[in-house]
Amino acid sequence: MSSPNQPDLNPGDFASSEINYSVAQGRKVFGNVMTGLVLFCVALALLPLGSILFMLLTNGLSRLFTDFPSVFTELPPPPLVDGGGFRNAIIGTLVTCFIGALISVPFGVLTAIYTVEFGQGNRLSQFVRFCTNVLSGVPSIIAGLFAYGIVVLAMGTFSAIAGGVALSVLMLPIIIRTTEEGLKSIPREVRQGLVGIGATNFQGVFSVILPAALPFVATGVTLALARAAGETAPLLFTALFNQFDARSLREPTATLSVLIYNYAIAPYKNQNELAWAAALIVVLMILSVSILARTLTSRKVY
Amino acid sequence: MTLQTIAPEETLIQSSQKFNLPRLINRLFYWLTVLLAVGVGVILLWITYSLLSIAFPAIAQFNIGFLFTQVWNPVQELYGALPQIYGTIVSSIIALLFAIPLGVGVAIFLSENFLPSKVLTPIAFLVELLAAIPSVVYGMWGIFVFIPFILPLLQLIHQWFGWIPLFSTSPSTRQMFATAMVLAIMILPTIIAISRDALISVPPQLRQGAYGLGATRWEAITQVLVPAALSGIIGSIMLALGRALGETMAAAMLIGNANRVNISLFAPASTISALIANQFGEASGLQRSSLFYLALILMILTLVVNMLAEFIVSRFQQVE
Numbered sequence A: 001m002s003s004p005n006q007p008d009l010n011p012g013d014f015a016s017s018e019i020n021y022s023v024a025q026g027r028k029v030f031g032n033v034m035t036g037l038v039l040f041c042v043a044l045a046l047l048p049l050g051s052i053l054f055m056l057l058t059n060g061l062s063r064l065f066t067d068f069p070s071v072f073t074e075l076p077p078p079p080l081v082d083g084g085g086f087r088n089a090i091i092g093t094l095v096t097c098f099i100g101a102l103i104s105v106p107f108g109v110l111t112a113i114y115t116v117e118f119g120q121g122n123r124l125s126q127f128v129r130f131c132t133n134v135l136s137g138v139p140s141i142i143a144g145l146f147a148y149g150i151v152v153l154a155m156g157t158f159s160a161i162a163g164g165v166a167l168s169v170l171m172l173p174i175i176i177r178t179t180e181e182g183l184k185s186i187p188r189e190v191r192q193g194l195v196g197i198g199a200t201n202f203q204g205v206f207s208v209i210l211p212a213a214l215p216f217v218a219t220g221v222t223l224a225l226a227r228a229a230g231e232t233a234p235l236l237f238t239a240l241f242n243q244f245d246a247r248s249l250r251e252p253t254a255t256l257s258v259l260i261y262n263y264a265i266a267p268y269k270n271q272n273e274l275a276w277a278a279a280l281i282v283v284l285m286i287l288s289v290s291i292l293a294r295t296l297t298s299r300k301v302y
Numbered sequence B: 001m002t003l004q005t006i007a008p009e010e011t012l013i014q015s016s017q018k019f020n021l022p023r024l025i026n027r028l029f030y031w032l033t034v035l036l037a038v039g040v041g042v043i044l045l046w047i048t049y050s051l052l053s054i055a056f057p058a059i060a061q062f063n064i065g066f067l068f069t070q071v072w073n074p075v076q077e078l079y080g081a082l083p084q085i086y087g088t089i090v091s092s093i094i095a096l097l098f099a100i101p102l103g104v105g106v107a108i109f110l111s112e113n114f115l116p117s118k119v120l121t122p123i124a125f126l127v128e129l130l131a132a133i134p135s136v137v138y139g140m141w142g143i144f145v146f147i148p149f150i151l152p153l154l155q156l157i158h159q160w161f162g163w164i165p166l167f168s169t170s171p172s173t174r175q176m177f178a179t180a181m182v183l184a185i186m187i188l189p190t191i192i193a194i195s196r197d198a199l200i201s202v203p204p205q206l207r208q209g210a211y212g213l214g215a216t217r218w219e220a221i222t223q224v225l226v227p228a229a230l231s232g233i234i235g236s237i238m239l240a241l242g243r244a245l246g247e248t249m250a251a252a253m254l255i256g257n258a259n260r261v262n263i264s265l266f267a268p269a270s271t272i273s274a275l276i277a278n279q280f281g282e283a284s285g286l287q288r289s290s291l292f293y294l295a296l297i298l299m300i301l302t303l304v305v306n307m308l309a310e311f312i313v314s315r316f317q318q319v320e
Helices: A011-016 A025-066 A068-073 A087-119 A123-136 A140-155 A160-184 A188-196 A201-230 A256-264 A269-298 B012-017 B021-068 B082-111 B117-132 B135-161 B176-200 B204-212 B217-228 B230-246 B249-254 B272-282 B285-319
Strands: none
Touching (some): A025 A269, A025 B082, A025 B117, A025 B135, A025 B217, A068 A087, A087 A160, A087 A201, A087 A256, A087 A269, A087 B021, A123 A160, A123 B021, A140 A160, A140 B021, A140 B230, A140 B272, A140 B285, A160 A201, A160 B021, A201 A256, A201 A269, A201 B135, A256 A269, A256 B135, B082 B117, B082 B176, B082 B285, B135 B176, B176 B230, B176 B249, B204 B217, B272 B285
16 A cells, blocks of 8 residues: 555556657657658659669560561661561570570589588688679679680680670679579588488489579579570670571670660661560560579478 | 408408499599689689780780870870779769668668568569669660650759859760769669668667667667668678679760760760770770770779678678
8 A cells, every 4th residue: 555655656557557658759750751761762763663664565565566476587677677576686695695504504503512512611612602702793894805805806706605605704603602502501411311321422412412402503593594684795795796697606696685785776766666675575584584583492392 | 150251341441442433423523513613713813814915915005094094096096094984983983872872771661660561572572673674774764764854854953053063064965974873773772682681680689679778760770770780781882883883784875985084974974884885896906905904994993892892791791
């Protein structure tokens, strides 16, 4: 019982009475202003994306629909000629990306196997990690100049091979990183089990560990392909461009991204329209491949 | 039966010394992976070497003065790269000025629970989409959509603030300022993704402590969470800077390729990668060599920035 000169407080009072939790007006305003500000930031960041996607759809789709099959089956038009398509550029993009993957996938996967399975944090694998990070920061145009220096000058001609080499430099760090992630996601017990049944590292990696990490490897490959499909700068002086179909890998080859560049800066309306249509195709390719990559990683073996 | 008959006929050591195909394959496989791991480093050196070897004539001819002269004259074979170096650095810095507040703002938004995660996840996905759009598409969007849209606004800025040297020329359709704004959009995803990771990985106890001391949400963010995640945020900014410095296509399509330093941001300018993209096709001899010299400068520039970023981000990961 409370004595008369003490404040009349019961434990229950705290629960029932409202605690005076008022924040000073200024602090409240500050909070609301900041919340408004970040929402504005989000809107501002998404605005360009919305605009780009909208323009791609309106400008690209109209062209794709008006001359539907011919866009995919015809060759790029010369200036002031109507119609035309980008058959050779689609093939060229696929071919250069494929060559890039052919070089970078085995290279990247085996490197990741070293750093995770054999190196396990030693000097060399730290060095490889450092180099991978540096390599992923190399500007794409420098990859192009590198391929120009080692392939184009040696072969004496611009070619799809040179384009593929340039792209492989950009794909390599992506593949190394995602493969490393996949290999690390496999529990230690699996490796102990492999040692227990007397498997060599090679047998263990190829029959158990790599198959288990395959979703990650596939993700890395698709992400790398998505990046490579959109790259223009490394192809400018390696694959160059070709108004016609390339008859071999040792010839200048048209690609979608270089076609977009050439036709976007051209003063001809038909070519500009074709550039929008090509851009829509490239973005759709990249998006579908990236979404594929997402679904792949959601499937884990362990 | 004696023990002798049960015991293996050879010891483990003996059997390991015997020829054994799986073991041989294993050895070869091991050395193959070592070779390729070393190869990653070799590629970096090889890139630098191939740039250096082709750039050598220009380096010998123009030496360090190449960096400080404003001339690009294929007829007289005189080359200097000051406008390009200036343009590369200034456009990247302006891009950062736009991208840092925007990117950190979005990162804070995505790391807090302003909205239920059902709404946040699609927004985060959309932000990632920004990174998936190729730079050449950004360039084309800049030419046909963004610059026509922003030009009237820049015209107003020129009218009101024309007395400031930075805005002293009438906005041109190909110019530094608008290019930098497009670059800012392109580097946003880098800043957002890494800053958000840094903010999310701040230990929840810090937030709880701040709330316990009576901080409002925004006081906790500005005074506790952002300072705690600062190294990650700075790392993301450095990585974004590296990307902006090396960005080629958007710059080549939008910046106007003017071979002189113009203090006004509304005038055409040039960047290292834009000049290479525009001139390499017709270049030969000393001009090509000079372009490789420029590429070498760009390589060193981005290398330093990226290594710094690497250092900062790795420090933040250790704290974590």
